[in-house]
Amino acid sequence: MTSTARLNLPYIAASQAQKEVTHNEALARIDALAHLVILDRDLSAPPAANEGDCYLVATGGSGDWAGKDGRIASYADGAWAFYAPALGMLAYVADEGTLSVYTASGWKDYGALLSSVATVSRSVSGAESRIGTVEEELSLSGASVSSSIVIPDRSIVFGVSCRTTEAVTGVWQYHVGIAGEAEKFGGYLGIAEGSTNAGVIGPQAFYADTPILITANGDTGSFTGGKVRVVIHYFLPIVPQE
Known part of the structure; x- marks a missing residue:
């Protein structure tokens, strides 16, 4: 195996030259995905971004995000890197103030549990139960x-x-x-x-x-x-x- 099974972190190969490249790539991936913060998940075109910003690419990705629908887009070293979400991954969606978990059927929201008005459950049709x-x-x-x-x-x-x-x-x-x-x-x-x-x-x-x-x-x-x-x-x- 050349990478880990879940987050696809690259392994350093035996007798590999420039090991720092592989090591730094793994660190960058961990930095993006551990304690994941998604700034926005409704954008299909890349916004002006700061180092370390992460977004979830919406349907119809364009520009640098073309063909990356559903991927986690992380801005680092002046370029976008894209990662597939892993089962059980937990993300804080900053602009909505909510937590979301990646499941076998996609991202499922678990509400802004500490907000003044929190969604505690939601049906597939968008019906919600809120506590205020x-x-x-x-x-x-x-x-x-x-x-x-x-x-x-x-x-x-x-x-x-x-x-x-x-x-x-x-x-x-x-x-x-x-x-x-x-x-x-x-x-x-x-x-x-x-x-x-x-x-x-x-x-x-x-x-x-x-x-x-x-x-x-x-x-x-x-x-x-x-x-x-x-x-x-x-x-x-x-x-x-x-």
């Missing part, structure tokens, strides 16, 4: 404050948690809810910095984008200061794409 954990810090003033983040239309909500990140002034407590249900995710909550609440509910479906509402509670009925971070915890189904 999105947050916003709100500065409080007046009788109530509405979030710019929303409970997404057609999502199933498990709860809204919150934390007082800056002591709330002007009132005794505050409520976290939605329009028409001021205490849905917690009522009479602490105004001291560091106070928290896990406002869980029986999972409930929402049929319109719905912002979170923080409402003042006290004799003045109005916030004069303070900040609260709210976090929406939800499940979102994505319909088949074909």
Whole structure:
């Protein structure tokens, strides 16, 4: 054998001259494929690249990528090198923030597991199951404050948690809810910095984008200061794409 079985790393032959050439080729291949980072997998033409950049060549490769569809393209020493993916290879797709594994039927995504909205499963037709954990810090003033983040239309909500990140002034407590249900995710909550609440509910479906509402509670009925971070915890189904 002249190369390894899985990554095709070249062996140094007995009594070989210029062994450094073969050795350096193997190092370059390992550097490209170990802990693989794919910057983009939707390009068919080579972009301007920096040393060490890797891409997955999309269908219809052109220019320097012609005939290299599905190969890993690595830019090194001012030129492109191409490698076939190996079974079980794990790659981080940087522009999508997702992990993908090479299987017998091609690349399979395993979601952006530490992102605020993560795909945890996907069908062959493109249907997805997503888990969302999105947050916003709100500065409080007046009788109530509405979030710019929303409970997404057609999502199933498990709860809204919150934390007082800056002591709330002007009132005794505050409520976290939605329009028409001021205490849905917690009522009479602490105004001291560091106070928290896990406002869980029986999972409930929402049929319109719905912002979170923080409402003042006290004799003045109005916030004069303070900040609260709210976090929406939800499940979102994505319909088949074909």
